[in-house]
Every structure is written in structure tokens, then in C-alpha cells.
Amino acid sequence: MSQYFTIFIGAPVWWGDWPMIMYTFFENNADRLAGKTLVPFSTHEGSGLSGFDKKLSSACPDATVSDGLAIRGNDCQNDQESVRKKVSEWIAGLGY
Template identity: 55%
Template sequence: MKKRFLGYPNWWGEMPMAVYTFIEKHDWEGRTIVPFCTHEGSGLSGTERRIQSACTGAKVLKGLAVRGSAAQHEQESVRKSVSSWLEKLHL
């Protein structure tokens, strides 16, 4: 099963409309989606569920949410979080 990483900023608990447009333009049947986002307090806030609903036929793995400020100022810590997340997903 082919894996697709789907990254996006989470703005006030929601993905930007451009991400939804991207999702609508592709066939997700038989794909595995690995979501990740940046945010400033809302985390994933249900976006995994919305991705699952929008991507018919896909399997959505547990996503990762990274604070945008941490990505800018705490890069080593974020790098460790990303590595740990990927390891838990066996990727």
C-alpha cells in the first residue's frame, strides 16, 4: 500500500481550503495517508477524522502536530518528536 504524507498548517482547528481542494482532485483508493501539521495551540483538532471522511478508500494513520514556534526555535526537540512518531508508525 502506497503511503502519502499530507502536511498542512492547522488554522484555528481547520485545514486550509487549498488542502481540501487538493484532496478532492486525487484518488485515494488503496492509499495510506500520513497526516502532519503545524499549529499554535489547536493540535490536530479532528483533522485526521476529516481527512478520513474526505479521502474515500484510504487508510489514515495517526498524525503528528508540531507547534510552529517549536519548529522555528526548538528544532532538535521537534526532530526527535518526528523520529519517534515515524518509528511508532513503523516508517
């Protein structure tokens, strides 16, 4: 990860939170994630981003966390055109 300044990190919302394996990833990579810009995104079925951004900030206090994106998992399968549009707008809004 050392060659990247910005890292997009996404996962499905499980029980209103990042899946536990993601917390293991944050913990195991705390040194590598420090100083990076982290961009969270979720798939969900109603809970939205579920505080992924704040929880990521708490788990990686030495990183900068950008505005995240929440997309319904069902839309990823059945409404890909609208998902592509949302992702494009989000990426553009982040300045990419």
C-alpha cells in the same frame, strides 16, 4: 502519486481545520488517493491536530488514515532539536 503506497500529508491548522486549499487537493486527487495509506501532520499554535485525521478520512473515504503528528509552528523555528526527536519517535511508532 501512483508509485507510492503511503503518503504523508501536512499543513498548518487554519481556523481549527485543514486550509481550504487542502480540501481542493483531496477533491482533485480523490482517485489517486484511494487505496493509499495517508499519514497526516499539522503545525499549529495550540489546536494540535485539530481532527486532521478524521477530516482526512471523511475527505478520502477510500484511503486508510494513520496516526498523525501535531507540532507547534513556533517550535519548528525555535526548538528544532525537540521537533526532530518528536518526528523520529512518531515515524518509528508508525513502523518506519
